[in-house]
Amino acid sequence: MNTEVFASRHIGITERDLESMFETVGVENLEQLILETIPDDIRLKQPLQIPQGISEHEFLTHIQNLSEKNKVFKSYIGLGYHESLIPSVIKRNILENPGWYTAYTPYQAEIAQGRLEALLNFQTMVCDLTGMELANASLLDESTAAAEAMTMLFDIRSRQQKKEGVLKFFVSEEVLPQTVSLLQTRSTPLGIELVVGNHEEFAFLDNFYGALLQYPGKHGQVHDYAEFVQKAKENDIKVAVAADILSLVMLTAPGEWGVDVVVGTTQRFGIPLGYGGPHAAFFATKREYKRSIPGRIIGVTKDTDGNPALRMALQTREQHIKRDKATSNICTAQVLLAVMAGMYAVYHGPKGLGYIANKIHNQAKVLSNGFKNIGLQQLNTSFFDTIKVKIADTQKLKGVAEGKGINFNYIDSETISIALNEATNKTDIESILNCFGETEISIQEEVANVISSSLKRQTPFLEQEVFNSYHSETELMRYIKKLERKDLALNHSMISLGSCTMKLNAASEMLPLSWANWGNIHPFVPLNQAEGYQEVLKELEEQLNVITGFAATSLQPNSGAQGEYAGLMTIRAYHEANGEGHRNICIIPASAHGTNPASAVMAGMKVVVTKTDEKGNIDVADLEEKVHLHSEHLAALMVTYPSTHGVFESSIKHITQLVHENGGQVYMDGANMNAQVGLTNPATIGADVCHLNLHKTFAIPHGGGGPGVGPICVAAQLKPFLPTNPVVETGGEKAITAISAAPWGSALACLISYGYIKMLGAEGLTDATRIAILNANYIKDKLKGKFDVLYSGEKGRAAHEMIIDCRPFKANGIEVTDIAKRLMDYGFHAPTVSFPVAGTIMIEPTESESLAELNKFCDAMLSIREEIDEASDEDQDNVLKNAPHTLEMVTNDRWDYPYSRKKAAFPLPFVSENKFWPTIRRTDEAFGDRNLICTCTPIEAYVEA
Incomplete structure (x- = not known):
């Protein structure tokens, strides 16, 4: 056995196993089985044009060398992302522990009580800090959570507002730019009219159904929104607030103003920057909206013996039940990251969080005073951790600061903002001020209060026992282990979940996630500071292009459902660019994943369902009838291949050709890509776009229900429409607006799939597919x-x-x-x-x-x-x-x-x-x-x- 061949470590079946398996299956060899499984007209005739695999040692050396191309500066950019210190006890016992990262979504509650308790802690933390009654067990990122708030409030408009066709949604100009871009993406197909403006000048007209505020604002100003919220309530306008969760340790909870939704990210609670993700977002709301809240809620119930038990609550909201009536296509979460963030709160407790928040705030006050002492104007009258400074020349400053290894947020030619974080110390404050030409700095430690009494938090938080019991490493280590023992994960036995592909998440693929040169990169740094990342992401895109047979890839979607939506939005943009914006019919087989119809509706399409025949295949006659009936308005067919029923349908090329002949595009759901890699591909079957679940086929671990990555791969005609980002440009020349908050979505997790492909190589990838079959x-x-x-x-x-x-x-x-x-x-x-x-x-x-x-x-x-x-x-x-x-x-x-x-x-x-x-x-x-x-x-x- 060649110990350097990664495929022999990843693939569980050995050469000596094959003979007995062939006898059971009734074939002479693997090739016969594949010939009897995959229709010949879609079989690839050439091997994948991907280099041969490398050993685990070679990969770790390679990924270490690439990491050194990243420049880890002190980034004070902010805009929703801040360096955070990950407690080692959490990094070692959760992030690096297969007992946590290889678990599946807790649909089987009896063997998931540990994860469920950790998520209940997360929900409690969010409710306490936001002042809301109900929180879910995490969403994908702050911007998509804000978009979910906009659409939920749209769905629960008053009967009178629906009758009158009220469609306007106000967005404060203080909201993060990536969030505004994502709101534009989500609002357009639903007919929601976004109005971006100054919240202090908002007229509270009756043709608005909702509003979104940022707390603190994007450049650090802390506004008192109490009066705004009161006026909004008087005019039947519901209010969502995007809040910095660490600031809520010191600031009045938005729930105390009577807002309807609070969203944000928990990245500051011990989660690495990771060039944009994965991070766990939060979504908190009122109890009266429990049937409308997107995502998963962990609830307390009892078991057969009457003992307290945990499980996912209110599952009737899931897309597989509501399908095209669903108001969200969210079917996943960021469970692993939510567990880490919740455990960060458990470890530090209310006093520890208070210490961290006060330290950051006091340093911001010291820095503000330092600017005053050197004659520069600090513009924020009230702030938590971010100050805004007027200077003479930002371009000149940028050169000086980057020469010292420092990143600021350059707002315009005369203004910057500086967001401090948990890792900032006194030396860092001196280094920041030194960028402005001062060599001898006098730092005044005692600075006047900059948060008004009306905005200071008075309400206690995290008084529950769990947040006040595990503050030593010994105690937290044991608590984490106690929860881990309650959960069945891949490190115990096979998890044979159809459609969810619970395969090995190799240790060598996972190790780089803990390295500082990958973890400590802000998503909005200049590209020349992220050359290692750029090389990995570019090569991963090219690898996925080869595997799918397509022309281009976007890694921005940070879940499978986001990938579905992104794929359909590129199809929508393509039709509009061709002057065929009227094409809005999406045909979906009855056997499709529930997220398919939900995504289609979110993309502004009308769903037409086709039957399946007695063998579980698409009923071709029914499909033909519906394609011809809707040919003038046909936008897309959504198809899963092989089918959700586990079959390679031989009529697939006829089906895709039929759709093309009638003006539609074919979207292939990549959930079952594990049966395609190296043997066939989406381009060969005639698809135009597919999403891939990197947390399935390409070995990113499920993490108890997330993180996931759902990139889309597209044919040449759809390449121009791949999504962009308002801060760092990505995508095509006719790019749609943002799909997720970060330019490359959950970039840190992409290292795993990069390693998987790099180590398996063309032969190993193809062998993996054969053995899966x-x-x-x-x-x-x-x-x-x-x-x-x-x-x-x-x-x-x-x-x-x-x-x-x-x-x-x-x-x-x-x-x-x-x-x-x-x-x-x-x-x-x-x-x-x-x-x-x-x-x-x-x-x-x-x-x-x-x-x-x-x-x-x-x-x-x-x-x-x-x-x-x-x-x-x-x-x-x-x-x-x-x-x-x-x-x-x-x-x-x-x-x-x-x-x-x-x-x-x-x-x-x-x-x-x-x-x-x-x-x-x-x-x-x-x-x-x-x-x-x-x-x-x-x-x-x-x-x-």
Whole structure:
């Protein structure tokens, strides 16, 4: 075995495994299986034009050399991004810990109680600091969170406003430029009219439904918005505030003014700058809007035994239920980053946060006074951490400052702003003032108060026990470990989630995320300070172009849903540029991901759904009928390939050609790209644009539900419309406005996919796809005769995933949920449940699992099949209905069940070797929705509820 070949470490199947697997699947070799799985007319005839893979050692040396091309200056640019100090205990035990970064979204609450508690802490922190009643468990970035606020307030306009067609939304000129750009992107297709102006001159007319304010303003001025909010309420105008969360330690919480929404980013709470992301945004609102808030809410409920339990609440808002009626396409979060930010608050507590905020504020006052002493005018009358200075020549200053390794925010030819941060010290203050030609600086420590009493925070915060208990490293380390032990992640066993591709996130891909030369780069630095990043991002774009067969890539979308939206917005811009802006029909198969129709509606399109046939394929006759019916207005077809049903549809080229002949463009959802890489590609099937889930196919870890990256790859005709950014120009010559806050989205996470492709190389990438397909078909055939696979290709093959039909087991009183919960007792996370077909499970083993792990999973499924046969509809007291079985149940003195403790907890021999104990029994979701508790409320509240 060549120990330097990364593919042998990433791919779990060895050469010696293949013969027995081929026998099970009924093929002579891999090539035969691929020929029977992928239609010949879309097979690539040439290998990927990507260099051969390099070893892990070579990659780490290479990425270290690239990091040294980045210049880590002291950046005081601000604009929503500030250097933050990551406590080492959090970096080592969460960011660098696969127990946290390889976990899946907590849909199976019983094996996710640790993550859920960490997210409940995050929500509590946000509610306390913002003064709001309800917060979600994070969004993507501040700007997209502000856009979600604009659209939520649009959706909940009063009946009278809807009747009168009130469409105007006011945006203060104090709002961050990237946010304004993103609001322009989101508002246009929905018909919302943005009005940007001075909030002090706003007339509160009755044709406005909402407003957005920035607190503090983009250049640091702290405004008292209480009067504005009061006047807005009197005129039925709802108000959102984008707030700096660290400033809220010292400033009045916006909730105390009666605002409707508060958004922002928690990047300042121990998250690296990372050239723009990933960072966890927050969204807080009033309890009355709980059915409208975008994203996920973690709520408290109880389990079967009445014990407190956590789970994701109000899931009826999810897009797979509302589809084209959804008001947001958000289906993910930034869970890993939210966990880190929440843990930062746990570690520092209210007194520690107070110390940090006061230190930064006092340094800003000292700096302001320093400018006064050298004769320069400081323009902000009230500020937290950012001052605004009038100078003679910003261009001259820029040269001097950059020569000293310092970045300021250059507002215009005579004005700069300087935003201080947690890492700033007295020496830094002296260095800043030295940029202005002064060599002997007298710094006055005691400076007059610059925050008025009406704006000073009077309300206590973070009084809950969790924020006042873990302030030593020993205690926090143990608390983090306690939560980690409650969660099943990839470091314990295979997570075979169909469509979600839970593959190995290699340590060598992850290590650079902790390095300062990657972490400490502000997204708005001059490009010559980010040459390492630029090289990585440019090469990653080129690699993805080759893999997809397309002409260009934008890495800006920072989730799969954002990628969907970005792809559709480029199609929209393309039609408008061709004088065909009337094209607004988007055809979507009934089997599509729920985010597809939600994204189409957000892009201003009308959704037309096509049927699927009995084999799970697109009903071509129905599609043809609808394409011809809407040909004059056809904008796009959204198609997932291979299909959401796990099949390579042979009619795909006919379908895409049909759409093109009728004036539409084809958008391919890249969720199932793991079955394409190196064997076929979106361009070959006839698509024009696709998004890729880098957190699926390209090995960015799921992190418990985020971060994700959802870049779009486009054909040549769509290249001019790729998105830009108002601060650092990106995209095409006819670029649409921003899709996310940062120019290259979650750039830090892109290092992972860059490493994945670099180390696997052309051959390794293609082998990974082949083995993913082999593993899926192996499981399919191992379970044959015991579980029916709902759909398969024309030659009986699955793609990289398959749907198993569990509906027949209802005759025994067994639901698909019972199987999902019982798998926990065997040490496995359930596959995808009831998507895309209710009453089924969708299994995807990925290429990184070993044959031994595949066999354990199959043994567990076959054992569960025997348990199903033992069950009856009349007697529901069985091992499946009572699953999962907790340690407390099994060790209790009482055992009233008609089966043994061994059968409950150790149903197969391999389980005892590595037993995972769910910490709660099944959650009562209905109870939780009726009694929504989404903060760390005292235990008495649960009892009262």
